Amino acid sequence: MEAVAEQVFVALADPSRRSILAALASGGPATATDLANRLPITRQAIAKHLTLLTDAGLVTPEHGERRRVRFRLHSAPMQVAQQFLAAMARDWDSRLDALKDHLER
Amino acid sequence: MEAVAEQVFVALADPSRRSILAALASGGPATATDLANRLPITRQAIAKHLTLLTDAGLVTPEHGERRRVRFRLHSAPMQVAQQFLAAMARDWDSRLDALKDHLER
DNA sequence: GCTTGACGCAACCCGAGAGTTGCAATATGT
């Protein structure tokens, strides 16, 4: 679970990757060349990002006709990362509360 | 809000920074030299990470006695990032639902 | 059969960031 969350953080830390995800979210599943037409970077750079996003589980490749590969969004890893963030914040706040209780005692 | 979330993602993408946050979470507020004793990296490297974490709002410096500066965790930006993730996942899923509805019609 | 468009792979460039070493300043203890 922590490994998935880390991959999601790494993926979302890059602005180009966020642009790719935003393009997929607004325009639906698309290929690397489609994204290259919409974004100011090369198809190969987008392909690299897509492999990283695929490893993170944020995107799944779908082999279609005419050797085209369309990529579709997958939100499950983001929910895992969200749970991870929630647990982390809860942990921190519980420590703060414990310290506060200790000082008040 | 998106800027805060991005800073949190960048901060959590680095394993050293996660180690620092984990050390602060388990051991309470500490100085850079304290963290340097617990972690396998130099104090200066930790200091750089702490400035980045301070810019992200995840940590706040507290000037104490004897020129010591202790850093305390702050969970608010993580909750903002969590909200951001939730909104993003909700956006993706709503698009999937809209597409499904369109296909079923 | 030949062109056209799309994908994959490999090599290369380059800037950013993670880490270290070194030093100056400052404050505390004896």
Place this chain on the structure above:
DNA sequence: ACATATTGCAACTCTCGGGTTGCGTCAAGC
């Protein structure tokens, strides 16, 4: 007064990742 400890700043190295260029390959259309 002097030694010790801690912080901040600056310069340097070096690896890694984002990006490009180039080429080979494979499927479809004419």
